[in-house]
Amino acid sequence: MSDPSIETVGMDSLIVRLFDNIDEENMPWMLAADRALREAFGEALIDLVPSYTTLLVHYDIQRLDLQAARARVSEALKGLTPATSGEGQRHVIPVWYDVSVGPELERIAERLGGSQEDVIARHCARDYSVFALGFAPGYAFMGRLDDELATPRLKTPRQKVAAGSVAIAERQTAVYPTLSPGGWNIVGRTPVALFGRDREGYSLFRPGDKVRFEAISREAFIEQGGDPTPLAERGDIPTEAQT
Template structure:
């Protein structure tokens, strides 16, 4: 279903429920839209089950854009395979940077090492990008460390914080408020407007976390920031 949100935005909805099997279709549709609309595309924001498309009215009319989006959506109805790249990220799992690491362990009757091993042994899929520029929602978290969001979000979460919430994991690309449980920190910059691309993540990419020690963390530019 395609619905006009306003004069410049269209919402393409593939399902009314979160379904990881849609990720391949969404990834393919995003690529087709980026190619077809080209410089008439202002922004595109994919999620687990929908895509928000913003167009430039000076370069394309809403009617033409809607017709193109309908045609492109029909082309991806049978999409099933993901061809995204594998992104490997170093993570320092420690309570000095993973402010909720011990809590996650205690809440799930696990040791801290168990939490680290469970989180880092899996390859995650980029299923949505949003909340903040470069913030990639990664699925699906092992149910043994599932953790709800904090009832009261923190006013400050440092850039690089590796976090979990419900069935998802993510890395905060910049300093921001946040309500996810923080279990470590990645010292690699994941959002920079001076770089091309500004973020390494695209829908359909895969992410693998690798545990590193304190010295490796410092050597890669990591910093210990006290919880505020």
């Protein structure tokens, strides 16, 4: 970890910057900082938003002024030790990979110069780290993707991406928790619910978790409660010149 910086970003918010670049190796430090900051701020914390390299601390200005808030951050970071690996949860997410629910399987296979099965095998071949949550409730940015699968975002985002859609953009992968617009390449769909107001902690994924995808059949997908309705809209695929 480089020397952390504490930056003022608003009347009641600080950014704690631990790293400059996205890296899986950051995660144990980020998790440790998350825990230490929550502890140091206690009830004076309104929200803490970790991202790849930073944590946004939104504190209660009725309890703390800027100086006191900065002091709490410094206190939290003093003697920080990285969280032990394997602390996050491991998830195996079943996915029905099929062009009807994952139209960009074709595009990615073409780029790879292989078959759709090759794409599926590569997507399922490694554990992904959850780097950050954002964009929508329970939407987890995961990486790093196999270099050969890295694909630019769609030129024009879809208006509607079905809940459970498994997606790829550049060297990251994600699952859309709910029906939403989206510009990522869709390759399949999971029957697993990722976000629920009745679920403990609401979100299935947390930063630092490890996720592996597992290919399942259409039958298994439906059996597990999946909705096989095809993605109606075709993705607007950019030509290589545009990306």
